[in-house]
Structure formats: C-alpha cells, structure tokens
Amino acid sequence: MDRRKFLLKASGTFAGGLLLPRLGLGAATSEGLPAGTIASSVLDALPGKRPLIKRTFRPPNYETPVELFREAYTPNDAFYVRWHSAVPELALAEWRLRVGGPAVRQPREYSYEEIVRKFRRAEVAAVNQCSGNRRGLFAPHVPGVQWGYGAMGNAVWGGVRLKDLLEDAGVTAGALEVVANGADAPMLTGPDFVKSLPMWKALDPDTLLAFEMNGAPLPSGNGFPARIVAPGWTATYWIKAVTELTVSDKAFDGFWMKTAYRVPKGMFGDSGFASQDTEQNSPITSIKVNSLIVTPAPGATLALGRRAEVMGIAWDGGSGIRRVEVSLDGGARWREAKLGRDLGRYSWRQWRHDFKPQAAGPVTVLARAVARDGAAQSEKLVHNPAGYHHNVVQRADYHVA
Amino acid sequence: MSLDVRAVLAVSLLSVGAAAQADESSVTLAAGEGVERVQAYCAMCHSLDYIVMNSPFQDRAGWDKTVTKMVKVMGAPLTPEDSEAIAGYLAANYGKPPQ
Numbered sequence: 001m002d003r004r005k006f007l008l009k010a011s012g013t014f015a016g017g018l019l020l021p022r023l024g025l026g027a028a029t030s031e032g033l034p035a036g037t038i039a040s041s042v043l044d045a046l047p048g049k050r051p052l053i054k055r056t057f058r059p060p061n062y063e064t065p066v067e068l069f070r071e072a073y074t075p076n077d078a079f080y081v082r083w084h085s086a087v088p089e090l091a092l093a094e095w096r097l098r099v100g101g102p103a104v105r106q107p108r109e110y111s112y113e114e115i116v117r118k119f120r121r122a123e124v125a126a127v128n129q130c131s132g133n134r135r136g137l138f139a140p141h142v143p144g145v146q147w148g149y150g151a152m153g154n155a156v157w158g159g160v161r162l163k164d165l166l167e168d169a170g171v172t173a174g175a176l177e178v179v180a181n182g183a184d185a186p187m188l189t190g191p192d193f194v195k196s197l198p199m200w201k202a203l204d205p206d207t208l209l210a211f212e213m214n215g216a217p218l219p220s221g222n223g224f225p226a227r228i229v230a231p232g233w234t235a236t237y238w239i240k241a242v243t244e245l246t247v248s249d250k251a252f253d254g255f256w257m258k259t260a261y262r263v264p265k266g267m268f269g270d271s272g273f274a275s276q277d278t279e280q281n282s283p284i285t286s287i288k289v290n291s292l293i294v295t296p297a298p299g300a301t302l303a304l305g306r307r308a309e310v311m312g313i314a315w316d317g318g319s320g321i322r323r324v325e326v327s328l329d330g331g332a333r334w335r336e337a338k339l340g341r342d343l344g345r346y347s348w349r350q351w352r353h354d355f356k357p358q359a360a361g362p363v364t365v366l367a368r369a370v371a372r373d374g375a376a377q378s379e380k381l382v383h384n385p386a387g388y389h390h391n392v393v394q395r396a397d398y399h400v401a
Numbered sequence: 402m403s404l405d406v407r408a409v410l411a412v413s414l415l416s417v418g419a420a421a422q423a424d425e426s427s428v429t430l431a432a433g434e435g436v437e438r439v440q441a442y443c444a445m446c447h448s449l450d451y452i453v454m455n456s457p458f459q460d461r462a463g464w465d466k467t468v469t470k471m472v473k474v475m476g477a478p479l480t481p482e483d484s485e486a487i488a489g490y491l492a493a494n495y496g497k498p499p500q
Contacts, residue, residue, distance in 0.1 A: 036456030036495065040428065057425035057448035141458040143467060187446035189476030255474060 029066050029148055029298070032137040037146040048219050050077050055145055059083040060221065063150035069294045069313055072343060072350060073125075073214050074153030081221040082130050082151060084193045084256075088183035088241045092225045097165075097209070101179070101246035105170030112211070112225060118168070119160040124206045126231035126346035127154050127315045128238060131261055131284050135387030142387040149292060154315075154348045157229040159210035163203045166247065171199070174249040176275050178202035180228050180239040181246070191255035195237050196248070197230060198273050206231045206346065209242065231346035232318030233285050234388075236261050251275040257283065263384055286317035289377055290391040291324055291351075291369040298396040302357050310355075312337075312394070314369035315348035322374075324351040327366040331393075337367070345372075357400040368393040425450065435490030438483055446475065456495035464491040 030038045037055070044054040044062070052062040062081040064074060092112050100107035110118075129152035136146035145151075166178065177196040186192050201207060208229040211217060218224045223240025230237040236256070251257075262281040263271075271282035291314040302308045314321045320342070325334035340350030357363055368377045378392050425448035430436055443449060459467070468488045471477040479487065 034454070034456060034458055036453045040450045040453035042427075054450075055454060056450050057428070059447065143455050143459060143463065146454050187475070188478070190446075190474060259474075 031298075032139070033148060034136060034141050034146055037136055046081060046221055048077060049079075049081070049221060050075075052078065052080065053148070053150060055147065059085050060087065061145050061147075062221075063147055064153060066149050066292065066294060067297060069150075069292065070311065072340075072347075073155050076155075076214055076216055076219055076222070079128075079153040079155065079213070079219070079222055080130070080151050082145070082235070083184065083221075083240075085184050085186055085190075087220055088185075089220060090183055090225055090241055095225050095243070097226065097243060097245065099165055099169040099245045099247075101248050103172045103175035103247040103249045104166075105172060108165075108169045110165075115160055115165070115209070116211075119164045121158065122161045122205070122208055123156055123158045124208060124229060124231050124346060125154070125156045125344040126206075126229060127152060127287065127348050128229075128235045129287055129315075131234040131236050131388050132386070134390035137390055138381065138383065138387045140383075142385060144387055152235075154313075154343075155213040156215070157208055157210040158212035158215065159208045159226065159229070161205055162207045162209050162228065162245075163205060165209060165245070166202060169247070171203075171247055172249075175199050175247050176250060177248050177252050179246040179248055179252045180237075180242050181244040182223070182227075182239045182241040183243050184241060193239075193256055194252070194254045195239055196252035196257055196276070197228075197237055198275060201230060201233065201237075201272070232287060232316075234261075234287055236284065260386075261388075262386065263388055267382060267384060268389055284386075284388050287315065288389045288391040289316035289321075289369050289371040289375045290314065291367050291377060291394050293365060293367050293394050293396040296396075296398065298398070301399045301401050302363065304357055304360050304400050307354055307356055308398075310337075310353045310365050310367075310396070312351050312367055313348040314351055315346075316369070316371040316373070316375065318346050319371045319373035319375075320345040321349045321351075322370045322372045324349075324367060324369045326353040328355060328363060330364065331366055334368075357398075360400050363398050363400050365396045365398065366393055367396075428453070431494040433490055433494045435486040436494075438486050439490050442477060442479060442483060442487065443471075445477070452491065452495055458497050459491075459495075460497045461488065461492040464488045464496065467491075 042054050043051040045051045055061045060081050064080045068078045097110045133147050133151040135144050179196040181194045210229045211226050226242050227240045228238050261284050263284050265281050271285045273283050273285050276283045293312045295311045314324045324337040326337050327334045337351040337353040370376045381392050428449045465488045468484050472479050
C-alpha cells in the first residue's frame with residue numbers, strides 16, 4: 001500500500017472524525033510513532049480523569065501529554081492509565097487483602113481498616129513508568145501498545161510497607177518470591193495478570209502497599225483501593241487493585257512472568273531477580289536512567305537574542321540523578337543543567353538550562369542524564385523484541401526568529 | 402493538500418471541543434475481505450484501535466504471530482479458517498507496505 005492510500009484509510013478510522021492527532025496531541029510528540037498510532041489516537045477523558053492521549057479504548061490505555069510533566073508530581077487526574085483487561089470496580093468496605101502461600105506461617109486476611117490501624121504509615125516519592133513507555137518510538141517498530149513519552153508519572157505514594165504485612169503473616173526461611181494478584185480478570189481463557197517480586201525487593205522498606213497517591217485515594221484507573229509500589233522497578237510489578245499476596249518457595253511461572261516482560265539476557269545488565277532468569281532472557285526490572293525535555297514543546301519558536309529556558313526531568317531506577325547535560329551544537333560541547341530540588345532517589349528530578357539563541361534558524365537541544373551509579377543514557381536505541389528501556393539521548397528541535 | 406485531507410481537517414477542527422466523549426464505536430476498520438470476522442472475534446476482548454495502532458509495520462508473518470498468540474495464549478475461539486481469514490485481512494489492510 002502506498003503512503004497516500006494508507007493515510008486515506010487511516011483518515012476513515014474514526015467515523016466522527018474526532019481527531020486529527022496534530023491538533024491537541026502535538027505534532028512534535030507524535031514524531032516517530034507508527035502512522036496508524038497517530039491516526040487512531042485521540043484526546044479523551046476517562047471518568048475522573050482529564051483528557052489524556054487515548055491509545056486504546058478497551059482495555060483502557062491512555063498516556064499523559066508531555067506538557068503535564070511540568071509539575072514535580074503528576075496530578076492524579078492526569079496520571080496515565082494502563083490495563084491488560086477491564087478495570088475492576090471495587091468497594092473499599094468489601095475489599096480484603098489475603099496474605100498466604102506455602103512460605104507463610106500464619107495466613108491472614110485484612111480489611112482496609114485493619115491494615116491502617118495495625119501498620120505504620122509509609123510514603124515514598126517514585127516514578128511509575130510502564131515497561132513499554134516509548135515503545136512506539138522504536139525503529140523498526142515492534143507490536144504492542146504504541147506508547148509515546150507519557151506512559152509514566154511521578155507521585156508520592158502513601159500506604160504501608162509490604163514488609164510489615166509479610167512479617168505479620170510470618171515469612172519462612174524457604175521464601176523465594178511474593179506473588180501479587182489483583183481483582184482484574186482475564187478475558188476468555190487468557191492468563192490472569194499476576195506478577196512476582198524477589199524477597200529482597202518485597203522486603204525493601206520502600207516497597208509499599210499503597211492506598212494513596214499525592215494524598216488522595218488511588219483513582220480506579222490507577223488501582224483503587226490498593227496497589228503495589230515497587231520503586232525503581234517498571235510498573236508491571238505495581239499490581240493494581242491487589243487482593244492477594246502469596247509467599248512462595250518456588251519461582252512463579254505465570255505467562256506474564258515466564259513469557260512476557262522479558263529482555264534478552266545480559267542486554268541491560270543484571271536483573272536482580274535470579275529466580276526468574278533463564279539462559280536466554282531475564283525479566284525486565286529496574287528503570288534505566290532517562291530524561292525528557294518538557295518545555296518549550298519541540299517545534300516552538302524561540303526569540304532571537306532573548307533568554308530561553310529549557311526545562312525537563314530526569315530519573316533512574318533509584319540511585320538518583322548525578323547530573324543532566326545539555327548540548328546546543330549537536331553534541332560537541334555539553335553544559336551542566338541546573339538541577340531542581342531532590343525529592344528522593346526514586347522521584348524524577350527537574351532540571352533547567354538557560355541560553356540565548358544567537359542566530360536565526362533551526363536550533364537543536366540535546367539532553368542526557370547521568371545517574372549516581374554512573375550509568376548514562378544510550379547514544380543509540382538498544383533494540384529488543386518487546387520494545388523496552390527506550391532511554392536514548394533526548395532531542396528537541398526549535399526555530400529561532 | 403488533497404480535498405479529502407481538507408475535509409477531515411475541517412471536521413476535526415469542529416469536533417475538538419467534543420473530543421472528551423469518544424468511545425470505541427468511533428473506531429471503524431477499512432472495508433475488505435474478512436472484516437466481519439475481525440469485528441466479530443477481535444472485538445470480543447479488545448477495541449479495534451489495537452489493530453490500527455499496530456500498523457502499518459507488521460508483515461503477514463507478524464500478523465500471523467499476533468493471531469496465533471490471541472488463540473494459543475489469550476483463548477480466542479478461532480478455527481484455523483478464521484485465523485487465516487483474519488491474518489489475511491490484517492496483512493492486506495494494516496500490513497507493512499511493500500518496500
């Protein structure tokens with residue numbers, strides 16, 4: 001099919017012509033996405049949410065427009081939504097959490113009130129990033145939800161430590177993994193979305209069972225009433241609407257662990273999840289160091305000879321951001337951007353860089369982050385079959401006039 | 402700019418304010434042999450924008466793999482004939498353009 005024919009077909013995708021993605025979604029932030037993704041995306045508001053970029057209606061997969069990352073914490077009504085099946089609607093009064101399994105001494109069942117009464121409150125500021133964030137930018141493209149930049153957000157998560165719940169039930173010496181299951185159910189006979197964590201991560205004091213984000217109850221789209229918060233790890237482990245924790249003495253072998261969410265062995269370093277490593281591949285785990293240019297929006301016009309300020313964010317899997325560097329000359333010289341307040345090692349960090357455009361015409365800003373553990377963003381995309389860990393050096397093109 | 406594109410642009414401009422009310426019935430697939438089967442079976446579990454979104458970069462082998470996954474992993478109740486018709490439709494209408 002030639003390109004024109006495709007575009008004509010794509011233009012018929014929405015009977016009501018509800019969108020032209022260039023309007024509202026931003027031509028620049030659609031750059032690199034498949035043509036069909038651009039044609040089928042639309043700004044749409046789920047209940048309780050402001051308009052987000054709809055990638056799929058059912059199950060709902062909606063991403064946050066980049067301009068909403070200007071805020072240190074992503075507002076709950078702007079936070080991206082990602083489900084493998086229908087969003088469960090649970091009533092807090094009926095919700096229960098069961099903690100059990102072969103490596104638990106005393107199986108327990110808790111209501112919300114019992115949990116908040118019995119366990120000390122804990123909070124952590126952390127980036128929640130979908131494993132497939134930026135998959136749509138892969139070249140060549142790989143199938144899956146074709147996310148742009150917005151399948152992520154930063155929030156203060158409030159709840160109780162997973163460790164405290166597990167210790168209340170009593171973890172035995174043979175415990176290997178904690179398996180988390182939510183109230184969502186597969187369509188037909190497909191595999192239930194269930195994920196496990198290694199004991200060290202489950203017992204980390206920053207790993208939570210969260211009831212709140214940014215001081216308010218979780219929206220249903222983000223896992224009401226309770227979700228796992230596994231800071232530094234991609235969001236696939238942050239099971240939403242969680243109802244069951246099983247402490248197991250075996251490696252969990254459900255489809256979403258054993259087959260999906262995998263990266264080729266050694267491509268991205270040690271997984272930290274030995275019980276799930278195979279000869280060929282490893283589970284995706286830690287978020288890779290990354291950055292994003294937020295403002296001005298790529299494609300904007302900057303005033304000649306006047307101070308321009310580029311603002312962005314940078315984050316990693318929990319070592320924290322050491323520095324962000326900006327280049328205005330295609331990468332020959334790099335200058336350190338000014339880092340904003342440190343909101344915690346799992347939070348993203350804002351950065352700013354001022355400059356005065358000295359010549360009319362195009363100007364390109366490059367940005368790259370270096371983490372405290374020494375890791376830097378990739379110069380080139382590390383292509384992998386599932387489209388994970390897109391963390392290439394960022395680029396924004398502007399026009400000076 | 403062709404007339405068709407201009408018409409779409411005009412409609413889009415008018416409807417930006419109403420964009421918050423979209424739903425999956427607004428997704429329509431290209432007419433073509435097998436489209437009824439795609440609508441009947443694929444939409445049992447997911448909206449059809451999944452198809453458009455994942456285009457046009459998968460060749461016939463890629464769409465075959467997707468359909469096989471839907472049957473073997475997700476439990477789509479397709480006969481071999483259904484799978485063949487569906488993958489054929491997807492490759493013909495949402496497949497990778499010839500190089």
